[in-house]
Amino acid sequence: MSVQQIHSFAAGQWLAPGAGARQIASAITGEVIATAGNDALDVQAMLGFARDTGGPALRQMTFHQRAKMLKALATHLHQNRQAMYDLSFDTGATQADNLIDIDGGIGTMFVIASKGRREMPDGHVYLDGGVEQLGRTGQFLGQHICTPLQGVAVHINAFNFPVWGMLEKLAPTLLAGVPAIVKPATASCYVTEACVRLMLESGLLPEGALQLVTGGLGDMLDHLGCQDVVSFTGSADTALKLRSNRLLMERSVRFVAEQDSLNASILGPDSVPGTPEFDLFVKEVCREMTAKAGQKCTAIRRVIAPAERTGDLIEALSARLGKTVIGDPRNEATRMGALVSDAQRRDVLEKAAILGQEATRVFGDPDAFEVQGADAEKGAFLPPMLFHCADPDSALRVHDTEAFGPVSTVLGYRDLDHAVALANRGEGSLVASVITHDPEVARHVAIGSGAYHGRIYINDRVSMKESTGHGSPLPHMVHGGPGRAGGGEELGGVRGVMHYMQRTAIQGSPDMLSAIGNRWVPGATEIPAPAHPFTRRFGELQIGETLHTEPREVTLEDIEHFAEFTGDTFYAHMDEEAAARNPFFPGRVAHGYLLLSFAAGQFVMPDEGPVLANTGLDGLRFMQPVVPGDRVKVRLTVKAKTGRTEEYGEVRWHVTLTNQDDAQVAEYELLTMNAY
Template sequence: MTLQNVQSFAAGRWIGTDDSARVIHSAVTGKVIAQAGNASLDTDEMLDYARNVGGPALREMTFHQRAKMLKALALDLSKHKQRLYDISFATGATQNDHLIDIDGGIGTMLVFASKGRREMPDDVVYLDGAVEQLSRNGTFLGQHICTPLRGVAVHINAFNFPVWGMLEKLAPTLLAGVPAIVKPATASCYVTELAVQIMIDSGILPKGALQMVAGGLGGMLGQLTNQDVVSFTGSADTALMLRSQKHILANSIRFVAEQDSLNASILGPDASPDTPEFGLFIKEVTREMTTKAGQKCTAIRRVFAPDVLVPAVLEALQESLSKVTIGDPADDATRMGALVSPSQRADVLAKAATLGKEAERVFGDPDNFTVHGASAEKGAFLPPMLFHCATPDTAVNVHEVEAFGPVSTVMPYRDLDHAVELVNKGQGSLVASVITHDAQVARLVALGAGAFHGRLYFNNRDSMKESTGHGSPLPHMVHGGPGRAGGGEEMGGIRGVMHYMQRTAIQGSPDILAAIGNKWVPGAREIDHADHPFTRSFHELEIGETYKTKERQISLADIEHFAEFTGDTFYAHMDDAAAKRNPFFPGRVAHGYLLLSFAAGLFVEPNEGPVLANTGLDNLRFTKPVEAGDSIKVHLSVKHKTPRNEEYGEVRWHVTLTNQDDELVAEYELLTMNAY
């Protein structure tokens, strides 16, 4: 077998190994299959290339252009999934494990691409929150904006997910407009190298947007600035060592950590063995113990059940685990493959021995188990190992020691408060799950354990068919956790993008804010045009373009006809005496929706044109009642424009309704789809 030299991609070129390279073993056969590392990498050159080549190229792109780039990357990677599957078997992962790592990583990138198009502007500035009025008359305003950091993101990834672990960090980083240097764990870096090769060869990425270090980073972290970010996944000890470096602390360099986590699952007190929830609980625990051979940062390490149900839980888990086939991960019959390396196997055995000081091993003998299609002696195989700790209140190790493999410990709780107390002994976790059909159980756990967990996953008979599982971080939701889990929040939709951007408070006049944010704000300059705005295409419309309508008087007959026609005979519109007793109304008033309907009649251009559809309105508020005899007029301004596809885009209009005295009676944002 040819020894693979895993290369680094640095400053636009592939660089091979040198004498400092470390060997990499197959998790299945134990044979040396690759080597990685080059101590002579020029980290100064890499950082300079990222900051001065990759950064400017990415920042020239809008969020939508970056989102389209992510989608193109994901689709191209998807064409090469089989190559990634084939090479990943040597890590000990099964085909089902590949679906989580490879397909999951590609799916994550696609979600960020979609969110970038839908939730971010087709611009280079992201507006964070609403405009703040800082003066009485609105001539001095405030707005928070987010812009890309001018540095580089250094991603230090773990061995267990060589594709997903890279892509879930890379997607929000590139969407933010920041270049990345990826440093995969050496044990599985050959898989990451292939994924990087595919992305580089696609030609989709700008030069300098992505680099990769196979092996050690050398002194790179000591060369970072306050415009750089370190995003780390791994052990708490390594995270502490890295983030506490004097240079990192002195320069306030952002450090996002996702680290050790003694995740838990609670069987609700309502989930007796005859309920669907009990079977679901057993299935979830079994799956989390055996997927990726338990090498998941979100795997269930601690299992809590009502004390009277512990015997039934132990019996059911032993039966379920006995059906797990351990063996060659390339064999379709295999349910659990090997750990990533002999050293990882040794580490799990050592941690399991520590747990054994407080808990009894009730299933899984590491010295006596069957491996199908492979050698237990040569490969890094272990059986699922289930422990039972009868005294979780006084135990220490079960709440502090993580055996990063197929190891879990079952523990009893007396009542729900006790369960929450025990779960929180983990001192911060990525996820805890609760299997219950009782909504009040879920609420109490959320209130009691929320502060200690980045994610709480509730499942029962109602959601089990569509749920994604305890251990599946989704790009829409925060992935991270407090305390022991590192304090970071990767992903979480656009929240994840913000790790790589700077939030800045902008203060100034309406024109200044409108120019910076490329979004019209009340009080900013208005543009008058001879043509009705509904006759002008998406691209022809200008931010701030304004249309002012004539007045329309509201009559009592209008109010009564609208009430009869719609069936809305609320007393404030029909009974003058009752309306006067209401502190909000002077007497009978017009319906709010009548005002909206009349407003549309005032500003709509009825002929066929670029406006394709009215898709809704946002932020509607009625500010002053309108009585019979009052008049209304409309002020319509183009607030913002967002491309949606190749044919049309969304126009957001700022709409105000005023009465005959120029007093504001209603305000909202109208959304239309306009042809290009």
């Protein structure tokens, strides 16, 4: 077998392994399959290339352009993922594991791209929150904005997910407009290198947007500053060592960490044998023990169940684990492959021995188990190992030692408060779960345990068919956790993008805020519409373009007709005496929705034109009642524009209704789709 040379991509060049290169062995056979690492990398040149070339190119693009780039990258990776599958088997991963890592990473990139198009502007400034009125008349305002950091993101990733671990960090980083230097764990870096090659060869990325280090970073962290970010996934010991870098602390370099996590799953007291929840719990635990051979940061390490049911649970778990086929991950029949390396296998055995000081192994013998299609002596194989701790209250190591492999420990609880206390003994985790059909049990766990966990996963017979599982971080939701888990947060949709942007408070006049955010702010200068706005195409409309309508009188006959026609005969519209007794009304008043209908009649252009559809309204408020005889007029202003497809874009209109005294009676934002 030829030994593959795993290159780094530094300052625009692919560099072969050099001084300090390490050998990488197949997890299946133990044979050396690759070498990686080069201590001669010019880290300052790499940082300069990212900051001076990649950063400006990315920041020149809008959020939507970067989102389209991510979607195209994800599409390209999806079309070429077989090459990554073929390599990934040597990490010990089965095809099911590959779907989690490779397809999961690509799917994450698709979601972040979609979030960028739907939830971020087609511009260079992200508005965070609403406008704050800081002065009495509304001429001095405040607004929080987010802009890309002007440095580089250094991503240090773990061995267990060589593709997902990279893409879940890379997607929000690139969407923010920040270049990245990716450093995968050496043990599986050959899969990451293949993914990076695919992205770079696609021609979709600006020069300098992505670089790769397959080996050590050298002194790169010593050269980072306040515009840079370090995002780390790995052990708590390594995270502490990196965090403690004096220069990182001195320069306030952002540091995002996802580290050790003794995740727990609680079997609800209602989930007795014979219920769908009990069977689901057994399935979830076994899946988390065997997927990726238990090498998941979100895997269930502590199985917390009612003390009186631990025997039934251990019996059910043992029966299911006993059906797990361990072997060559390339074989379709294999359900659990090898650990990533023999070093990792030894580490798991050492940690299992520590657990064995406080718990009894009730399933899985690492000295006697069967491996299908591979040599157990040469590969990094282990069986699933289940422990039982009879006294979880006095135990210490069960709550602070993570055997990062197919290892879990069953703990019995007396009551639900005890279960919550045991889950919290982990001092912070990425995820805790509770399997219950009782909403009160779920509420009790969420309130009692939420502060200790980044995610709480609840499942039962209702959601089980759609749920993605205890161990599946989703790009829509925050991934991270407090305390032992590192205190960091990743993903969470647009929240994940914010790690690579600076939140800045902008203060000034409405015109200043409108110009900076490219979004019209009430009080800013209005641009007289050169023609009716509904006759103007998406590309012709200007932010701030405004139409003022003629007033329309609201009569008692209008109110009564609307009530009869719609069936809305609420007393405030129909009974003068009853309405007068209401503290909000002087007497009979017009329906709010009648006013909206009149407003549409005042500004809508009836002829066929570039307005294709009214897709809704946001922020509707009624400020003052309208009584018969009032005269209502409308101001319609282009507030914001967002491209959606090549054929049309979304226009957000700011609409205000005022009466004959110029008092504002209603306000909302109208959304339409307009042709280009």
